[in-house]
Amino acid sequence: MEQGSILKVAGPLVVATGLGSAKMFDLVRVGAEGLMGEIIEMRGDRASIQVYEETEGLGPGDPVVPTGAPLSVELGPGMLGAVYDGVQRPLDALEAQVGSFLARGIDAPGLDRDKVWEFAACAKAGQRVEAGSIVGVVQENEVIEHRIMVPPGVAGELVAIESGSFTVEQPVGRVRTDAGDEVDLLMMQRWPVRIPRPYARKVAATEPLVTGTRVIDTFFPLVKGGAGCIPGPFGAGKTVTQHQVAKWSNAQIVIFIGCGERGNEMTDVLMEFPELTDPYSGYPLMKRTVLVANTSNMPVAAREASVYTGITMAEYFRDMGYEVVLQADSTSRWAEAMREISGRLEEMPGEEGYPAYLGTRLAAFYERAGKVECLGGPTRPGEQTEGADAPHREAECTPAAATCDLHKACRYGSVSVIGSVSPPGGDLSEPVVQNTLRVVKVFWALQDTLAFQRHFPAIDWLTSYSLFLDKVTPTWEREVSPQFRGRRDRAMSILQRESELAEIVRLVGLEALSPEEQILMETAKSLREDFLQQNAFRDDDQFSSLKQQDGLLHVILHFHERALLAQSQGASLKAIFESPVREHITRAKYVEEGFEAEYERIMAEIDTQLVGDMPNPGHSHEHTEVGS
Amino acid sequence: MSREYMTTRDIVGPLLLVEGVEGVTYGELVELEFPDGTRSMGNVLEIDRDVALVQAFQGTRGSNPSETRVRFLGRGLELGVSRDMLGRVFDGLGRPRDNGPEIIPEKRVPIYGQPINPVSRDFPDDFIQTGISSIDGLNPLVRGQKLPIFSGSGLPHNELAAQIARQAAVLERSDDPTKVGPVMEGEFAVVFAAMGITFEDADYFMTEFRSTSAIERAVLFLNLADDPAVERIATPRMALTAAEYLAFECDMHVLVIYTDMTYYCEALREVSAARKEVPGRRGFPGYLYTDLATMYERAGRVKGKKGSITQVPILSMPDDDKTHPIPDLTGYITEGQIILDRNLHRSGIYPPVSVLPSLSRLKQKGIGPGKTREDHADLSNQLFGAYARGIQAKELAVILGEAALSETDQAYVRFADSFERLFIQQGKTEDRSVEDTLALGWELVSLLPRSELKRIKDEYVDRYLPAKPHEYHPGEEDANMTPGMPAGRDEIGGDMVGVRK
């Protein structure tokens, strides 16, 4: 292959000449150490290359060798539980090679070449397969079954397939393509990170992504396949919130990208996740997690690539039919990496020095979220044939591979994307936040004023929003309770009203408010403290199921209604506010087992303590909370 | 193998453009000799074919294009390291400044360092006793943490930093959750880097270190206000390179204190402006975050190594503005911040630590049974909550009058005052053990009705709450108190009921 040479070195950017037929976004090897780089601009014979490692010591004349392929990731068994850098080098393999500090010019393949996996075929020779068809499975760990798919671009007749022990480089089968070529099927695929992986079609996402964080699930829910952002100044709680979602959300696979953030936060995940039990599977959380760690002190160009590396892995699991959550912390650092490279390319800067294409890149990234009908499912339009060559009939599956039922219907998968944004000075008008808000439908705004008061999660209930609320309501009605949405809206209106009244209180004191208003203020406080506040570091608080969230709201609103009633019947505010049941309301969020019974008990107590044995209009709790 | 040229074409600020060079590499170290005989060190910022862009650490005064000798040294910027660095004072580029002999290096290490592999890190979770209640009690520092001090001009950050450097100690683990372990001896080294601070300030540190013989376990790198500004870009990296050697090769717990990061950033801005780079906020380069991170992230612990690097960078916030890019980007990288407050300082409180917006993010990892004491976390939460409430009550009193406060709120007001006067306030040489700090905290919470101690487990209240409430005499302390409001007022001011405007 032809070899070029360096003309210029400026930080992470190298300009080279003589690269012959190399193309845009091709990977090249730079210098004697063969540092990884990617062509990002071509002018005549000169190619600008962003180098994924430190460039100190490089100089004009040093060799540059094209690899002829774009930056790609390896996809196959062995990704779960791994920690990669921004260009998918496994960090533990690098540690084994050079020790605790990342030296330059080291390399290791994304997937272990020596590891042997048990492949259970579920397709049969003679069958017709196409891109995305599942030909077999590998039980990667106790939790995740890795479904081996025919890679995009391949379709034809399966001429050989075999169960057994294989490494990712050994063929498990062969396909004779429609063009007549024979292609080996490996458990490993490669995919260029900057190109979204194909799917049959996007479908509407309506199922809530349950995170266990009350303010999110109840007030500003995300759906599986949706995209959301968490902007906030430093220390407001972006990372903790994202860790909470990574831990407790009901996704099947979690990809966490530490993009230009702290090394210790990665260590935290690495130490904690193997110890924590996934509430859904009962196994350690790390088994469903892939980490991409390109911390702030690691090379910027690799940081730029890290989000693409992460999302490509997410799409791959989606294609198997899994529900994936991808989190990028922080997208601002990604944008800054783009800005730095763009500056070195001497491109015309847009707002605040960011490249003019910032908005397009952000939009393209978030667009890779979504719920899709995967490729390879039989219900794709035009392929609903029931004849002899119908792909993957149930009978053809080996009983060991439970996945095969999937072939009966079409397969759906989703990628939900949550990006944190770190706006300078917390100023939400800056370009990264603004461009992100154009494409995401959920906005969790963190406020440092709340964080200073140790109101956590410091998600501002007045400015945050979710455009998925109406979409999830039917699921809520079906699976939580028919009243949940109403309670949520009622609670929200109380909080809104509080913010208006707070102004008056600030000026003239609480006494200026009517008794009803004072009750509302008290309820709002209870909503904030007993519902919204949730300590991520308390075992008995960090996760609430949707049913429990609904129950808790019910309790608080029930107190509100009974307080209004009691007051109208002559009870003093002091007596109402100091009734002993309030202590139980405060503790209600910590109840884990049997919360339903406990909440019923608290509501009964509210009734006795506030309205005593006075005639109780409509004994059903639901009744009283409508109106007023 | 050095190559020498006299082919400088342009000189712009601290930068030189040298033509017709051969074999020059990015980052290469350069020695410059000006016509008047002065010398400067420099390094290559960019190399384009045969044209090298060189930044001169000692500036370009006295240079001219045709007579400046530019020698490329064939290596990057390095520091020769050895245990003998302890007790010594160096300039901003690592050359002895104390008239002592040259160090005979055990090896030479590139100062830009290599990132710690994230999987090789060990999580910081051991308490460092600084002897300062507002830190140890509420926002404890943990070994391997980076915790900056956000200050302002005229505030006593140097005193505080020197006090931390003198008093910092690590504790032995304790088997008894109700007892704090004893201090371990001889475990600490201090690496101190000064960037652009005045001679007085630097002298203050040296005197402090000398007077307590802390100097024997310290390495100092000084770039003072009248030293070349661009050299400051190298100074903290010199210090960190020394720290890494002491921590990871000599098994020491190293505390790195650098002051003042603001001057460092300004030097970076100067170079960036001379390069005509597209400026970011307030003219600072867009890569300031990454640049700072490559230093702050050198804090930490590494698996299999005994030592650790803890960083306390000091920065003076221009205009006391926390949203200024320097504190802002720092806060985005560090694990919390200690904020000093001008109003507290004016009312005579030292150290004027603004408790409410200060935060040590690693605190929950570093305290508790074994590490400090079982009640530490609860007590700290209670103190924090009570102080916040006291401040709110005082606000309310300003608007509605003292009389409008409930009895409980009045207790909180008294608590907040005593808290500032007794807990935050301490002497500049007063080294409080964490037990003393906790005892003080318990005495203060005893000013509140016991029913208010909701954040502390009953068990701990029974065990540690002193029997007789602390006597408080408002008059005696108020004499020298100015009417200014205490710390954190601006931050939590409008949030009496937790709602933002």
Ligand SMILES: Nc1ncnc2c1ncn2[C@@H]1O[C@H](COP(=O)(O)OP(=O)(O)OP(=O)(O)O)[C@@H](O)[C@H]1O
């Ligand atoms: N839900 C929570 N429960 C308890 N504490 C919290 C919670 N969220 C945040 N915190 C506290 O706030 C601190 C900062 O949170 P976090 O690290 O998530 O901030 P961040 O927004 O990611 O900041 P940065 O931009 O600097 O990375 C945490 O260390 C913790 O003390």
Ligand SMILES: [Mg+2]
């Ligand atoms: Mg964070």
